[in-house]
Amino acid sequence: MKNPCIKICLSTFALLCTVWSHFIFASDDLYLKGITIAGKKAEFKKNGNLDAFLSSNCFNENSNTDLGMCQAEVVARSLTQLDLVKFQEDFANPGKGLCESKKGKIIRGKTFDQSEISFCQFEDRSLIGLNTLARIASLKGSTEKK
Amino acid sequence: MKKFGYLIILIPNILMATTVQEECTGTTRLDTTGGSMANLPVLDQSTGSANEAGGLCYSYVASQMVDAYLQKHGNRPAGRISSPFQLAMNQAVAREKLGLRGGEPCVAIKASIDQGGTCDHDKWFIGSRDPRNSHYLYTLEDIWNSFQWHNDFQEYALPEYQGTNYEREAAGYSCRLARYDLFGQPDQAIFEEGKRVLGRLLRDRKYWDTASTDEAGRAKDKMLFMRDFANMMCKPADNPIRPPIKPMANATVDCKMTNYGKNDKETLKLDLLKKLNTTGLPISVGFCSFYLQDSRRAPSSVNHSVMSWEADSAGANTPKCEKPTAGPNGTINYVKTTNYHISMVVGRRWQNNRCQVLLRNTWGADACESYRAAGHSDCSGGQVWLDLDELAGNSFAIRAIE
Numbered sequence: 001m002k003n004p005c006i007k008i009c010l011s012t013f014a015l016l017c018t019v020w021s022h023f024i025f026a027s028d029d030l031y032l033k034g035i036t037i038a039g040k041k042a043e044f045k046k047n048g049n050l051d052a053f054l055s056s057n058c059f060n061e062n063s064n065t066d067l068g069m070c071q072a073e074v075v076a077r078s079l080t081q082l083d084l085v086k087f088q089e090d091f092a093n094p095g096k097g098l099c100e101s102k103k104g105k106i107i108r109g110k111t112f113d114q115s116e117i118s119f120c121q122f123e124d125r126s127l128i129g130l131n132t133l134a135r136i137a138s139l140k141g142s143t144e145k146k
Numbered sequence: 147m148k149k150f151g152y153l154i155i156l157i158p159n160i161l162m163a164t165t166v167q168e169e170c171t172g173t174t175r176l177d178t179t180g181g182s183m184a185n186l187p188v189l190d191q192s193t194g195s196a197n198e199a200g201g202l203c204y205s206y207v208a209s210q211m212v213d214a215y216l217q218k219h220g221n222r223p224a225g226r227i228s229s230p231f232q233l234a235m236n237q238a239v240a241r242e243k244l245g246l247r248g249g250e251p252c253v254a255i256k257a258s259i260d261q262g263g264t265c266d267h268d269k270w271f272i273g274s275r276d277p278r279n280s281h282y283l284y285t286l287e288d289i290w291n292s293f294q295w296h297n298d299f300q301e302y303a304l305p306e307y308q309g310t311n312y313e314r315e316a317a318g319y320s321c322r323l324a325r326y327d328l329f330g331q332p333d334q335a336i337f338e339e340g341k342r343v344l345g346r347l348l349r350d351r352k353y354w355d356t357a358s359t360d361e362a363g364r365a366k367d368k369m370l371f372m373r374d375f376a377n378m379m380c381k382p383a384d385n386p387i388r389p390p391i392k393p394m395a396n397a398t399v400d401c402k403m404t405n406y407g408k409n410d411k412e413t414l415k416l417d418l419l420k421k422l423n424t425t426g427l428p429i430s431v432g433f434c435s436f437y438l439q440d441s442r443r444a445p446s447s448v449n450h451s452v453m454s455w456e457a458d459s460a461g462a463n464t465p466k467c468e469k470p471t472a473g474p475n476g477t478i479n480y481v482k483t484t485n486y487h488i489s490m491v492v493g494r495r496w497q498n499n500r501c502q503v504l505l506r507n508t509w510g511a512d513a514c515e516s517y518r519a520a521g522h523s524d525c526s527g528g529q530v531w532l533d534l535d536e537l538a539g540n541s542f543a544i545r546a547i548e
Contacts, residue, residue: 085470090485092200093192093509108193115511116190131515138519
């Protein structure tokens with residue numbers, strides 16, 4: 001590390017990575033530290049395409065839908081901003097109306113520090129966070145379907 | 147003279163700005179070690195009843211305000227959380243409301259002190275065997291629905307029938323209670339207590355007497371029944387479901403409600419900071435929640451407002467919240483509503499020459515995903531740093547235990 005330029009570049013890169021990961025992946029921490037539902041550990045994995053955590057049953061080879069995805073993923077991919085504004089309430093978790101409109105059931109989970117986190121559970125028992133649903137819908141166009 | 151007039155107008159503003167900075171100097175966080183919110187989990191009102199969860203923000207906030215107060219005074223039972231459901235029921239009965247949706251945290255707190263406390267929040271979720279129900283607020287509604295038109299029982303429940311047909315009926319109710327698995331307590335004593343409480347409520351005609359055509363009356367009966375059932379289950383001293391907020395019954399708790407008008411933004415900012423600094427307790431703020439979710443908000447910009455003031459027919463100004471809604475042909479329109487939200491300020495700091503406050507909402511530990519999509523990026527564990535001036539521009543009320 002004789003060249004000061006390399007040192008500065010690496011330091012800057014490390015700093016940027018730290019700042020970036022703080023803003024982009026801060027929610028990852030909750031999942032990585034563990035989620036429990038009804039007192040039992042619930043397994044989640046990250047779906048890179050959605051940039052979202054889904055219950056581990058979404059990563060089984062034999063998926064439950066014709067599209068080869070669990071219902072949580074199918075719903076998440078189909079959401080638009082319009083879905084969000086149609087169903088969100090003025091004073092509730094913005095993902096609640098989305099979940100119910102997609103025939104999901106709201107399930108209570110807990111994080112490592114006993115804070116609450118709500119999931120939308122579908123008929124195939126796949127799970128996705130309510131705020132994750134809201135975030136995915138919010139960042140899409142109003143009529144975009146993927 | 148005109149310049150002098152401007153000066154007179156500006157002087158109080160300059161003084162006010164100085165005071166906001168003074169009140170905001172340094173950093174204060176109630177959620178760190180030694181603070182009144184340390185180890186108090188972030189809650190999510192979505193886990194409430196499906197029908198009511200959109201409107202229970204006030205009772206979830208009340209729960210955190212109560213527990214912070216108890217923690218500050220060394221009275222918070224370890225690991226227990228005051229039940230937002232019971233705070234909501236106590237408030238509904240106190241205000242003769244027809245449902246749990248929408249309310250005042252201070253009224254919920256005072257009514258719950260009068261009722262002698264609440265159960266632990268967790269107890270409302272653990273052990274429900276009924277697959278339809280994720281928690282016992284549903285269960286109480288089911289019990290009400292099961293019994294409200296049970297005229298036969300009401301006949302048998304009259305004093306002259308006690309000890310006769312009542313006994314036969316009671317066996318049936320025991321079975322139903324067993325299915326409901328009240329409060330998740332497999333303990334036989336708790337089961338017997340539930341049976342006794344239900345029998346007592348069923349025999350008291352005040353819960354059942356409203357004429358069937360009077361829907362409002364029956365809604366009030368339902369609130370009264372649910373409140374009393376839940377509260378009676380929590381009362382016995384030997385009940386393992388200890389009432390976490392009972393110590394407040396002996397305390398003088400002044401939960402102050404302050405509303406602000408169209409031109410009171412600076413006063414609201416100062417009051418919020420002063421109350422936070424002097425009480426060391428969370429300060430609840432009434433505001434337009436779409437401020438937290440509005441994707442039109444440019445990232446990192448401040449002074450974005452979704453709240454406006456409109457004069458009603460009597461000439462009084464009312465805050466209106468802009469809410470996005472589905473328009474024709476896939477467009478998004480904005481409508482004005484008076485559906486407000488309540489959250490808590492649990493910290494403050496002076497950064498980049500501005501005062502920022504730490505908002506703890508009741509939308510779960512992962513709520514930062516929603517806030518970031520609207521440009522509120524300094525967020526962690528469901529708590530988000532907001533520009534005080536911008537928050538105040540979307541707010542109209544403060545509630546504080548003092």
